[in-house]
Amino acid sequence: MTRERLFFAITPETDVRAHCFEIGAKAAAGVGRPVTRENIHLTLFFLGATSPEQRACAEAAAAKIHESSFELALDTVGYFPKPKVIWIGATQIPSSLTRTVDSLSRNLIDCGFAGETRPFVPHITVARNARRAPSTESFPPIHWQCSNFALMRSENVGGKTEYRVLRTWPLTAAVGTDET
Numbered sequence: 001m002t003r004e005r006l007f008f009a010i011t012p013e014t015d016v017r018a019h020c021f022e023i024g025a026k027a028a029a030g031v032g033r034p035v036t037r038e039n040i041h042l043t044l045f046f047l048g049a050t051s052p053e054q055r056a057c058a059e060a061a062a063a064k065i066h067e068s069s070f071e072l073a074l075d076t077v078g079y080f081p082k083p084k085v086i087w088i089g090a091t092q093i094p095s096s097l098t099r100t101v102d103s104l105s106r107n108l109i110d111c112g113f114a115g116e117t118r119p120f121v122p123h124i125t126v127a128r129n130a131r132r133a134p135s136t137e138s139f140p141p142i143h144w145q146c147s148n149f150a151l152m153r154s155e156n157v158g159g160k161t162e163y164r165v166l167r168t169w170p171l172t173a174a175v176g177t178d179e180t
């Protein structure tokens with residue numbers, strides 16, 4: 001059975017992408033290998049090897065999300081020592097982002113996907129193989145308007161990881177829902 005390596009993520013538009021890349025390259029200088037511009041994303045849920053049946057369930061799970069769009073102010077640089085990655089994150093996490101991940105996770109666990117045991121730390125990986133934490137820790141916020149999320153496929157192209165957007169869903173609150 002053919003399985004695809006899938007995950008849900010939010011992908012930024014060009015200017016936010018370029019800005020993240022710039023901050024990432026600076027933070028990674030002499031420490032790690034910057035992630036390419038095209039690969040910059042924020043993972044919501046990692047599905048891993050997925051069968052066509054599971055993918056259909058995951059798509060139905062995504063279609064049930066009715067959370068409002070939000071603005072994420074990216075303003076901090078972090079480091080995960082175990083996977084050796086440098087990332088960009090936000091000190092303020094919009095409640096709509098938390099709710100989106102919570103609902104998506106619940107729906108996906110119902111499909112049989114393994115839930116994450118660690119608390120969700122929204123992050124954009126900007127450098128890999130980083131031997132130590134970067135020196136830059138904060139920067140003027142990058143304002144990122146998040147209005148949809150995507151099902152993505154991770155592909156190995158000539159030894160390099162590339163991502164393809166398979167399908168997107170809007171972040172829109174259900175009519176009549178109080179979003180305060």
Ligand code: ATP
Pocket residue numbers: 005007043045046125154161
């Ligand atoms: P590489 O080819 O170096 O692994 P990558 O980690 O970006 O590159 P994938 O492993 O396909 O590519 O991962 C896709 C996304 O899912 C990335 O954001 C990655 O951090 C995340 N991810 C991968 N494995 C897991 C996991 N076991 N749990 C949670 N998130 C994961």
Ligand code: MG
Pocket residue numbers: none
């Ligand atoms: Mg990986």
